[in-house]
Amino acid sequence: MGLNETPSGERVHIGFFGLRNAGKSSVVNAVTGQELCVVSDVRGTTTDPVKKAMELLPLGPVVIIDTPGIDDQGELGEKRVARARRTLTGCDVSVLVVDGTVGLMAPDRELIRQFEARQMPYLIAWNKCDRDAALANLDDLCAKDAELKGHVQAVSALDGRGIGELKERLAHMAKSDARERRVVADLVDAGSTVVLVCPIDASAPKGRLILPQQLVIRDLLDAGCIPIVCRETELAGALDALAEPPALVVTDSQVFEYVARTVPGTVPLTSFSILMLRYKGDLVEAVRGAAALDGLRDGDRVLIAEGCTHHRQCEDIGTVKMPRWLAEHTGAGLSFEFSSGTGFPEGLESFAAIVHCGGCMLNAREMRSRQVRAAEAGVPMTNYGVAIAHMHGILRRSLAPFPEALAALG
Numbered sequence: 001m002g003l004n005e006t007p008s009g010e011r012v013h014i015g016f017f018g019l020r021n022a023g024k025s026s027v028v029n030a031v032t033g034q035e036l037c038v039v040s041d042v043r044g045t046t047t048d049p050v051k052k053a054m055e056l057l058p059l060g061p062v063v064i065i066d067t068p069g070i071d072d073q074g075e076l077g078e079k080r081v082a083r084a085r086r087t088l089t090g091c092d093v094s095v096l097v098v099d100g101t102v103g104l105m106a107p108d109r110e111l112i113r114q115f116e117a118r119q120m121p122y123l124i125a126w127n128k129c130d131r132d133a134a135l136a137n138l139d140d141l142c143a144k145d146a147e148l149k150g151h152v153q154a155v156s157a158l159d160g161r162g163i164g165e166l167k168e169r170l171a172h173m174a175k176s177d178a179r180e181r182r183v184v185a186d187l188v189d190a191g192s193t194v195v196l197v198c199p200i201d202a203s204a205p206k207g208r209l210i211l212p213q214q215l216v217i218r219d220l221l222d223a224g225c226i227p228i229v230c231r232e233t234e235l236a237g238a239l240d241a242l243a244e245p246p247a248l249v250v251t252d253s254q255v256f257e258y259v260a261r262t263v264p265g266t267v268p269l270t271s272f273s274i275l276m277l278r279y280k281g282d283l284v285e286a287v288r289g290a291a292a293l294d295g296l297r298d299g300d301r302v303l304i305a306e307g308c309t310h311h312r313q314c315e316d317i318g319t320v321k322m323p324r325w326l327a328e329h330t331g332a333g334l335s336f337e338f339s340s341g342t343g344f345p346e347g348l349e350s351f352a353a354i355v356h357c358g359g360c361m362l363n364a365r366e367m368r369s370r371q372v373r374a375a376e377a378g379v380p381m382t383n384y385g386v387a388i389a390h391m392h393g394i395l396r397r398s399l400a401p402f403p404e405a406l407a408a409l410g
């Protein structure tokens with residue numbers, strides 16, 4: 001990721017799905033205006049999801065994802081279909097590409113059912129409308145199915161018709177779907193001073209701040225607030241230097257205890273991970289999940305899951321510190337499993353609890369879908385920030401700015 005690029009987790013993800021040879025790759029190329037994806041009349045040309053970050057006006061930064069055909073067969077084909085399904089979970093908006101000369105098939109209808117089950121906004125790109133057969137089939141469909149008609153956009157990747165309208169509609173759909181969530185600025189008034197505690201230890205990346213810190217600073221600046229950034233070692237000095245107590249203190253979870261002792265009890269205090277979780281997922285659910293950690297017993301399996309593969313910082317917390325804290329907190333002989341990146345294991349039922357990272361590299365839909373999967377498997381799921389605060393007895397304090405979450409603590 002370049003320094004000036006919008007992080008992937010902040011971009012709206014738009015996935016293109018459909019049968020082999022429907023023209024998914026051709027439509028993606030037409031939408032991006034680039035010959036990004038390989039196109040051919042061989043069925044199953046695309047074997048892995050292909051992602052392209054771009055600006056989609058009037059929306060802004062998006063990730064466009066081309067996927068393998070959902071009707072691929074054989075052992076390898078089934079793996080590709082599974083990957084396309086997983087891609088769907090992480091999307092904010094979907095496009096079903098249909099070969100208009102063939103018409104809507106059973107797997108297309110199954111995909112539409114999946115979009116609807118997930119309440120995901122979608123369009124049907126009725127492709128190959130340069131051919132008369134496609135136009136005739138479209139008339140047929142629209143006559144029979146008024147509901148679907150509203151989702152259909154006639155396009156031709158070959159001559160470009162309808163592609164502009166498709167982009168326009170996608171941008172508007174994604175925009176109206178984007179929840180007006182703030183990272184932090186909704187908690188304080190414009191002009192407020194907010195102190196951010198960012199330890200710089202061996203696990204901090206060289207020469208820059210990590211993503212949650214960047215997002216919080218940017219959101220405060222956007223809202224006309226005054227972020228004051230310091231290490232925990234300078235916190236007392238920073239507080240002394242302020243004419244009035246800050247409106248809020250946000251700290252890295254790892255030094256929460258020290259910060260909680262240093263910041264007066266009347267000043268609201270929370271952590272970057274709690275802010276990130278609230279931004280991406282369901283804070284209340286995570287608070288319930290943290291309470292369940294108390295009931296862990298000898299032999300229980302705990303999944304520690306991370307959304308990225310390359311953050312030294314998270315890795316250290318996930319594989320070293322978190323298992324140690326959990327063992328100390330429960331006094332039980334637990335067995336730990338780890339997952340990272342876009343993989344989130346099947347068979348969640350076998351775990352007694354899941355502890356997830358803040359998910360700064362995941363988009364909101366992916367984070368939510370992980371919470372939904374854990375809930376469906378009946379496994380309590382919490383996150384680093386909430387778990388650490390709970391195990392150190394400071395969760396109540398860090399939730400003070402969030403009344404609904406506080407209520408879930410009981």
Ligand SMILES: Nc1nc2c(ncn2[C@@H]2O[C@H](COP(=O)(O)OP(=O)(O)OP(=O)(O)O)[C@@H](O)[C@H]2O)c(=O)[nH]1
Pocket residue numbers: 018019020021022023024025026027038039040041042043044045046047067068069127128129130131155156157158159
């Ligand atoms: N006439 C016409 N042909 C098209 C159009 N779009 C795609 N095709 C052709 O349809 C065939 C399949 O196109 P692809 O873009 O590779 O289809 P795909 O859905 O990505 O296929 P897989 O990657 O195999 O799943 C190619 O021969 C394209 O040239 C179109 O708008 N009109």
Ligand SMILES: [Mg+2]
Pocket residue numbers: 024025026037038039045046066067
């Ligand atoms: Mg393709």
